[in-house]
Amino acid sequence: xxxxxxxxxxxxxxxxxxxxxxxxxxxxxxxxxxxxxxxxxxxxxxxxxxxxxxxxxxxxxxxxxxxxxxxxxxxxxxxxxxxxxxxxxxxxxxxxxxxxxxxxxxxxxxxxxxxxxxxxxxxxxxxxxxxxxxxxxxxxxxxxxxxxxxxxxxxxxxxxxxxxxxxxxxxxxxxxxxxxxxxxxxxxxxxxxxxxxxxxxxxxxxxxxxxxxxxxxxxxxxxxxxxxxxxxxxxxxxxxxxxxxxxxxxxxxxxxxxxxxxxxxxxxxxxxxxxxxxxxxxxxxxxxxxxxxxxxxxxxxxxxxxxxxxxxxxxxxxxxxxxxxxxxxxxxxxxxxxxxxxxxxxxxxxxxxxxxxxxxxxxxxxxxxxxxxxxxxxxxxxxxxxxxxxxxxxxxxxxxxxxxxxxxxxxxxxxxxxxxxxxxxxxxxxxxxxxxxxxxxxxxxxxxxxxxxxxxxxxxxxxxxxxxxxxxxxxxxxxxxxxxxxxxxxxxxxxxxxxxxxxxxxxxxxxxxxxxxxxxxxxxxxxxxxxxxxxxxxxxxxxxxxxx
Amino acid sequence: xxxxxxxxxxxxxxxxxxxxxxxxxxxxxxxxxxxxxxxxxxxxxxxxxxxxxxxxxxxxxxxxxxxxxxxxxxxxxxxxxxxxxxxxxxxxxxxxxxxxxxxxxxxxxxxxxxxxxxxxxxxxxxxxxxxxxxxxxxxxxxxxxxxxxxxxxxxxxxxxxxxxxxxxxxxxxxxxxxxxxxxxxxxxxxxxxxxxxxxxxxxxxxxxxxxxxxxxxxxxxxxxxxxxxxxxxxxxxxxxxxxxxxxxxxxxxxxxxxxxxxxxxxxxxxxxxxxxxxxxxxxxxxxxxxxxxxxxxxxxxxxxxxxxxxxxxxxxxxxxxxxxxxxxxxxxxxxxxxxxxxxxxxxx
Numbered sequence: 001x002x003x004x005x006x007x008x009x010x011x012x013x014x015x016x017x018x019x020x021x022x023x024x025x026x027x028x029x030x031x032x033x034x035x036x037x038x039x040x041x042x043x044x045x046x047x048x049x050x051x052x053x054x055x056x057x058x059x060x061x062x063x064x065x066x067x068x069x070x071x072x073x074x075x076x077x078x079x080x081x082x083x084x085x086x087x088x089x090x091x092x093x094x095x096x097x098x099x100x101x102x103x104x105x106x107x108x109x110x111x112x113x114x115x116x117x118x119x120x121x122x123x124x125x126x127x128x129x130x131x132x133x134x135x136x137x138x139x140x141x142x143x144x145x146x147x148x149x150x151x152x153x154x155x156x157x158x159x160x161x162x163x164x165x166x167x168x169x170x171x172x173x174x175x176x177x178x179x180x181x182x183x184x185x186x187x188x189x190x191x192x193x194x195x196x197x198x199x200x201x202x203x204x205x206x207x208x209x210x211x212x213x214x215x216x217x218x219x220x221x222x223x224x225x226x227x228x229x230x231x232x233x234x235x236x237x238x239x240x241x242x243x244x245x246x247x248x249x250x251x252x253x254x255x256x257x258x259x260x261x262x263x264x265x266x267x268x269x270x271x272x273x274x275x276x277x278x279x280x281x282x283x284x285x286x287x288x289x290x291x292x293x294x295x296x297x298x299x300x301x302x303x304x305x306x307x308x309x310x311x312x313x314x315x316x317x318x319x320x321x322x323x324x325x326x327x328x329x330x331x332x333x334x335x336x337x338x339x340x341x342x343x344x345x346x347x348x349x350x351x352x353x354x355x356x357x358x359x360x361x362x363x364x365x366x367x368x369x370x371x372x373x374x375x376x377x378x379x380x381x382x383x384x385x386x387x388x389x390x391x392x393x394x395x396x397x398x399x400x401x402x403x404x405x406x407x408x409x410x411x412x413x414x415x416x417x418x419x420x421x422x423x424x425x426x427x428x429x430x431x432x433x434x435x436x437x438x439x440x441x442x443x444x445x446x447x448x449x450x451x452x453x454x455x456x457x458x459x460x461x462x463x464x465x466x467x468x469x470x471x472x473x474x475x476x477x478x479x480x481x482x483x484x485x486x487x488x489x490x491x492x493x494x495x496x497x498x499x500x501x502x503x504x505x506x507x508x509x510x511x512x513x514x515x516x517x518x519x520x521x522x523x524x525x526x527x528x529x530x531x532x533x534x535x536x537x538x539x540x541x542x543x544x545x546x547x548x
Numbered sequence: 549x550x551x552x553x554x555x556x557x558x559x560x561x562x563x564x565x566x567x568x569x570x571x572x573x574x575x576x577x578x579x580x581x582x583x584x585x586x587x588x589x590x591x592x593x594x595x596x597x598x599x600x601x602x603x604x605x606x607x608x609x610x611x612x613x614x615x616x617x618x619x620x621x622x623x624x625x626x627x628x629x630x631x632x633x634x635x636x637x638x639x640x641x642x643x644x645x646x647x648x649x650x651x652x653x654x655x656x657x658x659x660x661x662x663x664x665x666x667x668x669x670x671x672x673x674x675x676x677x678x679x680x681x682x683x684x685x686x687x688x689x690x691x692x693x694x695x696x697x698x699x700x701x702x703x704x705x706x707x708x709x710x711x712x713x714x715x716x717x718x719x720x721x722x723x724x725x726x727x728x729x730x731x732x733x734x735x736x737x738x739x740x741x742x743x744x745x746x747x748x749x750x751x752x753x754x755x756x757x758x759x760x761x762x763x764x765x766x767x768x769x770x771x772x773x774x775x776x777x778x779x780x781x782x783x784x785x786x787x788x789x790x791x792x793x794x795x796x797x798x799x800x801x802x803x804x805x806x807x808x809x810x811x812x813x814x815x816x817x818x819x820x821x822x823x824x825x826x827x828x829x830x831x832x833x834x835x836x837x838x839x840x841x842x843x844x845x846x847x848x849x850x851x852x853x854x855x856x857x858x859x860x861x862x863x864x865x866x867x868x869x870x871x872x873x874x875x876x877x878x879x880x881x882x883x884x885x886x887x888x889x890x891x892x893x894x895x896x
Contacts, residue, residue: 446638450694453599453623453632454652454701464651468642 013364015357019348020367023426026371026385027377033247041238045228045245052223053245057252059142060217060224061151061207066160067150068206071299072151072157073199077187078296080165082280084289084293086453090296092538097303098155099530101119101487103508104523106148108307111314112220113139113517144166149210151303156209159537164198164267165191197267204260209292211252212378214490215508225249226380226490233384233494243388246381257376308527314520322521331525336501338377338485339419341424348425349432353440368433375430379423379491386423386495390414400533415497423491428484432477439473453513486529552577552737553598554707555741557607558617560597566605569761575754577734580728582752584742586784590743590761595707598630598739599880600625611704625676631703635710637694639682644692645669646678651676652701671730686718695727701733706731706738712747724750745769745785757781773827774889782825782891791863793824794894801892804861805831805839810890825891828854828866833873836883841865845876857883 174184510519551574562737583591672692776782793801841857
């Protein structure tokens with residue numbers, strides 16, 4: 001291939017390296033703070049809150065880990081090898097909770113279950129009890145946070161472990177039966193170990209999301225790293241200490257990334273066969289079928305139906321005074337941001353992925369891998385990592401301008417939409433790269449060669465072969481980034497220009513001011529938009545049914 | 549008439565790695581050539597260089613006496629009018645069968661395209677599949693469509709890169725014979741790349757045996773089998789053993805199985821020790837013979853048995869016997885030599 005594009009190569013390769021360096025700058029900035037000398041504020045944090053952050057983060061991860069595993073693996077097994085009423089429906093419907101950002105489900109549940117909420121009011125009304133007459137679990141607690149995260153993040157585990165179960169060769173399961181294992185013991189002794197890498201990969205994704213969350217933990221008043229970074233930055237006004245906190249969080253995330261990548265690699269060796277026939281299906285009898293139905297229905301009810309119903313109820317009550325000109329402006333802001341970010345992310349992803357296809361080299365592959373780590377980095381960390389170099393550039397430029405031209409350039413980069421967009425790319429470019437690359441691998445290099453031997457020029461091949469084959473993937477990449485940006489909270493919150501609001505920021509602000517019902521219109525819109533990738537995923541699930 | 553395709557002292561490779569080393573061969577119009585060799589020997593690189601996917605580092609490639617690749621000239625693949633069939637077929641998944649075949653016919657009018665498509669689908673025996681999508685076809689059917697697509701624009705030369713390796717064994721030889729008859733019918737010059745000698749024998753007029761980037765011998769399948777130029781070719785093509793022999797005269801050697809006379813001059817002095825190639829069909833099972841050997845192992849192959857025998861001197865040979873001669877392992881059977889082609893290699 002390289003023979004045909006010598007001039008392109010000269011520009012393209014350095015271009016890839018440039019993009020990689022640019023968008024990994026925030027990550028390296030934060031990482032450098034691991035060895036940065038400490039200051040007084042840091043010492044203060046060390047003495048007071050750091051241990052709390054560590055303990056809370058660890059407990060949160062442990063709880064969410066157990067929660068997502070039980071729900072995710074259990075439902076995946078039921079919907080992939082058992083027959084019970086509603087199985088087909090649950091196969092895709094169990095993904096619905098993905099549409100809920102954790103911060104939205106967190107305050108929806110708080111609204112439903114706190115003292116003044118409908119549930120406790122109903123209890124008091126029917127029993128006549130007073131304030132201290134009964135026990136009711138506190139939603140705004142560590143346990144509450146674990147429940148919220150488990151409810152919206154289990155689909156990661158569900159999705160990957162279900163795919164792993166479906167990919168398992170029927171033969172190994174049948175072999176285990178002929179060797180004397182019952183249905184259930186072949187699950188524990190064969191299916192589960194074979195799916196383990198996929199389950200671990202899904203689990204690490206769920207835990208990355210847990211670590212990345214700011215909205216829910218901040219609303220619950222939990223001291224963890226993301227809330228600590230905010231508090232240190234805005235409360236104590238100390239960038240260095242905040243960056244050091246971010247660096248520690250980065251180490252946690254890095255460990256998860258390594259585990260996730262390693263597991264994905266392992267799962268390739270756990271493919272036991274190239275020929276898949278339909279999995280054995282265990283028909284459950286009445287009692288067991290009922291249990292299976294409940295096991296799948298409860299996560300769906302609690303993770304999607306109930307909170308969606310509550311949001312819709314609130315929105316119905318409040319939309320008249322909530323939907324006004326400023327709400328329209330808000331929506332436009334969100335859509336404009338998400339649209340531009342999605343277009344940019346797709347263009348950059350195409351540039352990187354095609355570069356890799358045309359001029360595969362170690363440098364290019366490594367660059368793309370570095371950029372592709374972004375999805376794991378919490379928005380808070382990205383924001384701090386963007387602000388620090390941008391502020392440095394602004395200040396240096398300002399100093400130079402004032403010294404030489406007597407003119408202050410002020411803050412050009414930090415606090416601009418450019419900074420917001422930059423942060424989105426750092427975080428979401430990986431999403432579009434992944435999608436575009438997976439689409440591109442389906443166009444085998446021999447297809448390019450075949451087209452050229454049939455007298456087509458490279459440009460014609462792009463139009464006649466690649467465009468029709470890539471349409472779907474590019475659209476998917478675009479949609480996923482679009483939705484992710486619509487939902488994004490912490491980076492936007494930190495980096496947005498003064499008084500620039502998005503739906504997510506507005507919903508979060510209203511909820512933080514305890515105007516839960518008022519925040520529902522914006523929240524509901526985010527959830528509706530969030531349904532788009534869920535629909536896409538459920539389509540691909542239906543399309544990839546084994547044996548057809 | 550000069551040759552149709554001429555490859556002259558070609559060096560080529562990828563990035564910093566030189567793969568081909570002084571590759572030269574020629575093909576006449578309508579001839580089917582074959583690059584045969586183990587994987588990694590550079591045979592596919594030869595094909596890609598002819599197609600124009602890889603440039604020539606040194607040497608040159610001429611088609612109809614016109615240079616298409618050399619150090620100075622590089623004609624891109626789309627301007628060469630060379631058809632290619634790929635190992636993975638490389639059909640376009642988003643196009644129907646007829647549109648895959650139409651892909652290379654963009655210079656024709658719609659009506660001419662339609663005629664040519666019908667014609668090509670008829671030739672490959674799949675006229676009923678015009679509306680199908682590639683994923684609805686079996687591997688063998690996809691291969692036929694790939695062939696139809698490559699032949700449709702009437703290429704000057706057709707290149708086939710391991711075209712049958714993705715297919716079932718039973719299908720391979722059948723399809724190889726079919727493809728050969730299609731190519732002969734169209735009088736198409738073609739080059740096949742394969743690591744499977746049976747495919748090469750079934751398809752090709754001229755076979756180039758390659759190893760480590762060089763052509764070791766060019767000839768017909770018969771020549772390569774019976775007159776291998778060196779040990780690698782002798783070993784790679786067909787089965788056989790190499791046994792020691794003493795040179796008696798310029799055309800005679802003496803082995804443990806008796807004297808062998810050849811019709812080529814041996815490149816060694818009388819009295820010298822050389823190695824002689826003994827094919828399984830050179831050893832005849834003969835109960836009357838004074839020489840005998842013990843059956844060590846045997847393989848039933850339908851029409852015949854392939855026996856692995858050990859003689860009293862410890863020398864092991866193979867023997868091809870008709871399948872009604874069913875002998876047990878460890879049984880002693882009579883054998884004699886019947887060598888039509890004496891192949892000797894000097895010992896270094």
